[in-house]
Amino acid sequence: MALFSLVAAHTSLDLEMVAQLSTGTDEVIAAVPSAEATRGAVVLSTCNRLEIYAESRDEQSIDEAAEEILDSVARGAGLNADQVASSFQLRPQDSAVRHLFTVSAGLDSAVVGEREIAGQVRRALTQARESGITTGGLIKLFESATRTAKDVGSRTALGSTGRSIVSVALDLATELRAGTDQIAAARFWEDANVLVIGTGAYAGTTLAQLQALGAKNVAVHSASGRAEQFVEDRGGWALALGGDKVHGAFAEADVLIGCSGGARTVEAAQLAALREDSLHRLTVLDLALSHDFDPAIADLEGVDLITLESIKLAAPEEQTSAVDQAHSMVDDAVSTFVAERRSRSANDAIVALRRHTHQVLEEEIARVRARHGCTAAAEEVELAMRRMIRQLLHEPTTRARQLAAEGRLDEYTAALQTLFGLETAPESPTSSAAACPVHESSQRSA
Numbered sequence: 001m002a003l004f005s006l007v008a009a010h011t012s013l014d015l016e017m018v019a020q021l022s023t024g025t026d027e028v029i030a031a032v033p034s035a036e037a038t039r040g041a042v043v044l045s046t047c048n049r050l051e052i053y054a055e056s057r058d059e060q061s062i063d064e065a066a067e068e069i070l071d072s073v074a075r076g077a078g079l080n081a082d083q084v085a086s087s088f089q090l091r092p093q094d095s096a097v098r099h100l101f102t103v104s105a106g107l108d109s110a111v112v113g114e115r116e117i118a119g120q121v122r123r124a125l126t127q128a129r130e131s132g133i134t135t136g137g138l139i140k141l142f143e144s145a146t147r148t149a150k151d152v153g154s155r156t157a158l159g160s161t162g163r164s165i166v167s168v169a170l171d172l173a174t175e176l177r178a179g180t181d182q183i184a185a186a187r188f189w190e191d192a193n194v195l196v197i198g199t200g201a202y203a204g205t206t207l208a209q210l211q212a213l214g215a216k217n218v219a220v221h222s223a224s225g226r227a228e229q230f231v232e233d234r235g236g237w238a239l240a241l242g243g244d245k246v247h248g249a250f251a252e253a254d255v256l257i258g259c260s261g262g263a264r265t266v267e268a269a270q271l272a273a274l275r276e277d278s279l280h281r282l283t284v285l286d287l288a289l290s291h292d293f294d295p296a297i298a299d300l301e302g303v304d305l306i307t308l309e310s311i312k313l314a315a316p317e318e319q320t321s322a323v324d325q326a327h328s329m330v331d332d333a334v335s336t337f338v339a340e341r342r343s344r345s346a347n348d349a350i351v352a353l354r355r356h357t358h359q360v361l362e363e364e365i366a367r368v369r370a371r372h373g374c375t376a377a378a379e380e381v382e383l384a385m386r387r388m389i390r391q392l393l394h395e396p397t398t399r400a401r402q403l404a405a406e407g408r409l410d411e412y413t414a415a416l417q418t419l420f421g422l423e424t425a426p427e428s429p430t431s432s433a434a435a436c437p438v439h440e441s442s443q444r445s446a
Contacts, residue, residue, distance in 0.1 A: 005096035009049035027076025040135030113158035157322035198260030258292025346404035
């Protein structure tokens, strides 16, 4: 099978388009089991990227598999197929590996070095496994990328200084409301009425960071009704709000934080009506890719709006040395993974050659038995022939692994086809019945 990825991210698209594309991911998951060319997939969808990692039948069918996936995204998102195709970058084979390792380490994020992305990569693999659409190769890829991200976090300064979307957003809100004075900032968060909308991963991170900032008056609302359990699971220090009770929280809030990414959007007119008699200045943090708040609320009197786009612009540059060290670690990890993967890819070619050779061997041994029976002489000839085959196969096996590591396995498989007419696709092994016993050590050595 051949690995590839389809990437639509903040580096080349506006976040509105990424959000639209992300609505088609359920269709991708549904389409993979019946696909012709696609053998498995893992969907990584975050606040600023949609990336689909997949394996096709073989290298020649990558384009066909990519088209199957893009068509499913278009169907699910209700978008034009050409528009969807032009939004994604196709990364084949080693390029896909390098990109995932870089993304997992937080080196391709809007906030360089962010630690949240590693958890999102783990969850993407978990979802694919639960949906039954992944493959052994994709599992190895994602597990290796996750290990590398963990190493980057523990062995570089990015682990301690790496920022996140949430932390940058809260820093912006702090600066807007309290300036740069630490005492004023602490007092602001201690007194502020904060309403968090949503109960997903970002909401959990937001609640933890609000607690670290010293926020005391925090409420959580979820249209799905999960707020109470969400708050209870996190120590019960915040207030869970459901139903119409949330309207009062909108009116009294100093800070609104949207993390739900659901189908509902708070329109500017709705917010203005809810806060008609409020004298509070309001800061809104919209951390949802699909927008929890109408961008037009930025035009309302006394309302500040912080969006993912503004967070991206404000994201700080991390220490150059730490980023360079992280890139070096990623380079080493990618090289190791690719070399191991290429070595594994040589197995089919090696198995094909061994199967062919052993078939010839068994035919010759059968002739010896037919002529001489189960005699000591016949057994001696068989042992000698097996030793000879073992020696003959040693160099071709070693060369197969070397060429695979160099990315030249196609030369090896072409040679097998030319010399022996062998196809390298694995087949079910056939059993051969022996007419007389052979020492186990002899069988293993061959």
